[in-house]
Amino acid sequence: MKLHRRTFLQLACALAGTAGLSSPSWAQADYPNRPIRMIVPFTAGSTTDVIGRTVAEQLEKQLGQPVVVENRPGAGGVLGATTVAGAAGDGYTVLVHSAAHLANQSLYPNLKYDTLKDFAPVSMLASMPNVVVATNGREFKSLKDLVDRARAAPDQYTFGSSGSGSGAHIAGEKFKAAVGIQAIHVPYRGTPEAVNDVIAGRVDWFFLPLPLALPMVQAGKLSALAIGADRRSASLPDVPTTAEAGFKDVDQQFWVGMFVPASTPPAILARLHDATIRALGSDTTRARFANLGADAAPMPQAEFADQVIREMASTTGLIRSAGIRAGN
Numbered sequence: 001m002k003l004h005r006r007t008f009l010q011l012a013c014a015l016a017g018t019a020g021l022s023s024p025s026w027a028q029a030d031y032p033n034r035p036i037r038m039i040v041p042f043t044a045g046s047t048t049d050v051i052g053r054t055v056a057e058q059l060e061k062q063l064g065q066p067v068v069v070e071n072r073p074g075a076g077g078v079l080g081a082t083t084v085a086g087a088a089g090d091g092y093t094v095l096v097h098s099a100a101h102l103a104n105q106s107l108y109p110n111l112k113y114d115t116l117k118d119f120a121p122v123s124m125l126a127s128m129p130n131v132v133v134a135t136n137g138r139e140f141k142s143l144k145d146l147v148d149r150a151r152a153a154p155d156q157y158t159f160g161s162s163g164s165g166s167g168a169h170i171a172g173e174k175f176k177a178a179v180g181i182q183a184i185h186v187p188y189r190g191t192p193e194a195v196n197d198v199i200a201g202r203v204d205w206f207f208l209p210l211p212l213a214l215p216m217v218q219a220g221k222l223s224a225l226a227i228g229a230d231r232r233s234a235s236l237p238d239v240p241t242t243a244e245a246g247f248k249d250v251d252q253q254f255w256v257g258m259f260v261p262a263s264t265p266p267a268i269l270a271r272l273h274d275a276t277i278r279a280l281g282s283d284t285t286r287a288r289f290a291n292l293g294a295d296a297a298p299m300p301q302a303e304f305a306d307q308v309i310r311e312m313a314s315t316t317g318l319i320r321s322a323g324i325r326a327g328n
Contacts, residue, residue, distance in 0.1 A: 041080025052096035058279035085113035089263030129229035130252035171207035210293035228252025
């Protein structure tokens with residue numbers, strides 16, 4: 001991991017050094033001169049897809065070339081990531097992936113790529129908190145009430161997810177470890193199936209990204225117990241943060257970021273990064289993200305690289321300690 005960290009930070013420093021140069025190479029002078037492919041490894045209409053398409057629209061204005069979104073769903077984002085890992089590092093193929101990208105190395109031991117070695121981070125694009133949701137009108141009066149009941153009756157309560165190794169599963173395991181409870185994980189084939197069973201009361205709780213939780217909470221189908229952020233959401237102003245509910249250091253953030261093949265030249269990566277930051281700063285981007293319950297999250301390359309390394313290390317540790325396997 002130390003070698004990977006050094007490689008990432010060396011790349012980030014190189015990028016920082018080239019960002020201010022005028023036109024040191026043909027790559028920086030000519031890029032881009034043809035359409036760019038944006039690979040989204042989830043289905044059209046997913047949160048990651050909507051964020052990717054919003055950014056793609058603004059990138060076209062910044063770069064003067066079409067940015068074509070291609071959905072390549074499958075295996076928790078592995079299929080799309082594999083496509084980008086094997087692409088030429090010329091800036092014409094980019095990956096827009098969620099935080100699940102950092103878990104897949106541990107969940108799928110036979111990956112054809114290395115998450116740290118084969119990808120260079122461009123920037124985080126958006127972040128949004130997870131919301132702890134339960135059946136509306138169920139016995140839980142608050143997040144503390146849920147935790148107290150689960151502590152008093154180990155393995156008598158359940159939490160759902162969209163599949164073993166999914167973001168919701170990992171969020172649930174992180175929460176269990178942080179607050180010291182035992183609960184039974186119930187995996188489903190997808191988020192809609194899991195949420196339907198929470199609504200029906202067949203599963204006790206679920207960690208749902210704010211954009212997905214918002215309409216169901218507003219419609220009275222789900223009860224929001226807490227939001228995993230450092231501040232309340234303007235969309236759900238009456239829902240306390242996990243810290244306000246009495247549990248510090250259990251923030252649950254869902255994020256989406258952009259990556260390119262690690263072989264991408266620093267000058268091209270710097271150009272793409274700068275255009276992405278400007279795209280994230282547009283009023284259109286911020287308004288569309290706000291409608292999702294998401295915040296634009298522009299980030300320097302070195303900072304994003306450092307976060308990827310730290311978060312991947314902690315996620316890997318959790319997956320191993322909890323014995324999580326994809327599809328189990």
